[in-house]
Amino acid sequence: MEGFLGAAWLWVKAAHIIFVIFWMAGMFMLPRFFIYHQQTVPGSAEDKAWIERETRLRYIILTPTIGIVWLLGLVLAVNAGAFSQGWFHAKLAIVFAFSGYHGWMVGYAKKLARGERRLSEKTLRMANEIPGIVTALVVILAVVRPF
Numbered sequence: 831m832e833g834f835l836g837a838a839w840l841w842v843k844a845a846h847i848i849f850v851i852f853w854m855a856g857m858f859m860l861p862r863f864f865i866y867h868q869q870t871v872p873g874s875a876e877d878k879a880w881i882e883r884e885t886r887l888r889y890i891i892l893t894p895t896i897g898i899v900w901l902l903g904l905v906l907a908v909n910a911g912a913f914s915q916g917w918f919h920a921k922l923a924i925v926f927a928f929s930g931y932h933g934w935m936v937g938y939a940k941k942l943a944r945g946e947r948r949l950s951e952k953t954l955r956m957a958n959e960i961p962g963i964v965t966a967l968v969v970i971l972a973v974v975r976p977f
């Protein structure tokens with residue numbers, strides 16, 4: 831399936847998968863950080879250390895990787911003519927929703943940095959399951975392409 835990317839196609843696809851792994855690793859870490867963070871006393875040195883860790887995770891991993899995954903994914907989609915394929919519509923809907931979830935989690939990190947702690951530990955534990963479910967669904971759609 832070589833489009834305009836020619837011989838570079840498999841390299842671009844490999845890069846796409848590598849950055850997907852980095853993105854997902856960050857998305858697995860962030861709610862887990864929140865759980866530990868919320869166990870600290872507001873304003874304490876430990877609270878400040880978690881704010882620093884969350885900020886670094888956002889700037890070093892989460893923000894760059896979401897951009898790179900989207901960019902490479904869209905390049906692959908144009909290359910393969912995927913916009914007319916059913917599996918890709920479903921994948922796009924899921925990754926779009928997941929990108930919204932990413933934004934919501936980043937928003938929550940900012941709230942925590944301001945001292946607002948609105949979500950319970952149970953909710954954060956449930957949020958921690960979302961990247962795993964999304965990974966399973968998206969990989970099945972991209973690899974098996976059931977429709």
Ligand code: HEM
Binds near residue numbers: 831910912964968
């Ligand atoms: C963010 C937007 C994304 C877009 C636009 C996108 C688009 C694409 C496209 C078009 C392909 C097919 C490439 C080809 O065969 O030429 C592909 C492959 C793949 N994508 Fe994505 N993707 C995105 C995110 C993700 C995510 C979040 C995951 C995993 C959680 C993922 C996992 C994969 C895998 C495993 C393949 C390889 C499938 C195969 O060749 O067998 N992608 N992606």
